Amino acid sequence: MNNSATSAGTALQLEGIDFSYATSSDGTNGQLYEGFSLCIEPGSIVAIMGASGSGKSTLGRIMAGVLTPQKGSVRRSPDFTQPSDIVYVDQHPMNDVFPWQTVLENVRYPLEKLKWDGPRRRERICYLMTLFRLGALANAYPAHLSGGELQRLALSRCLSWRPKLVILDEPFSALDGKVKAEITSALHELALKDRTTMVLITHNVSDALALGMRCVVIANRPVRIISDLEFLNGFPRDNSSPDYDAMHQALISGIRDGLV
Secondary structure: OEOOEOOOOOOEEEEEEEEEOOOOOOOOOOEEEEEEEEEEOOOOEEEEEOOOOOOHHHHHHHHHOOOOOOEEEEEEOOOOOOHHHEEEEOOOHHHHOOOOOOHHHHHHHHHHHOOOOHHHHHHHHHHHHHHOOOHHHOOOOHHHOOHHHHHHHHHHHHOOOOOOEEEEEOOOOOOOHHHHHHHHHHHHHHHHHHOOEEEEEEOOHHHHHHHOOEEEEEEOOOOEEEEEEEOOOOOOOOOOOHHHHHHHHHHHHHHHHHHO
């Protein structure tokens, strides 16, 4: 498989991807992706949307390099020169933190490992602890946090060193509306401040519309793109506005038309 760099102006390019799991004992074909292609532009926030079991998380892991397709190429930007430039945020936030470290220690640890100097490190930690409202929890351990607090910690830790491509796997699945809105706002601010490319893996229409500049809907086996929509509306998005309703209707229509 070719893992060479993309052409200028592309963050990530998948071309002709084949990926299959082993055929099951009952003879079911494990082919998930066949000749699948997708291009992600730098600085964009792209929602990859599909039903449970549709292959979304597998696609996210292929993008991140966690899984290797049997065929095709995964081309990454020549700007991605370090392994830390790409981060995959697991859908289970406890997998993204060290349970034996406090909140503050978790956020600080990656920056120490990457040898950020003291003033720069302290400035970044202060910014993230404020942005994700973790200041009062600095000395708490992950096991003592609520679901929303734990997700805020996982995101703070994984985004602390300013990775260039962030793949978020169902980050809102266990959160209520208020916490979702707070985290969405923080992610938008970070994406703008750090010029980060983000990919959101989700099954939820409202989550895709809240965060995405573009929404790619996948379905069927082998997986294919059934809808690819660009949303130019600014942030934050008001779900009671006519513009939001138009986005919602366009996405629903795209899904419906693609499944027919």
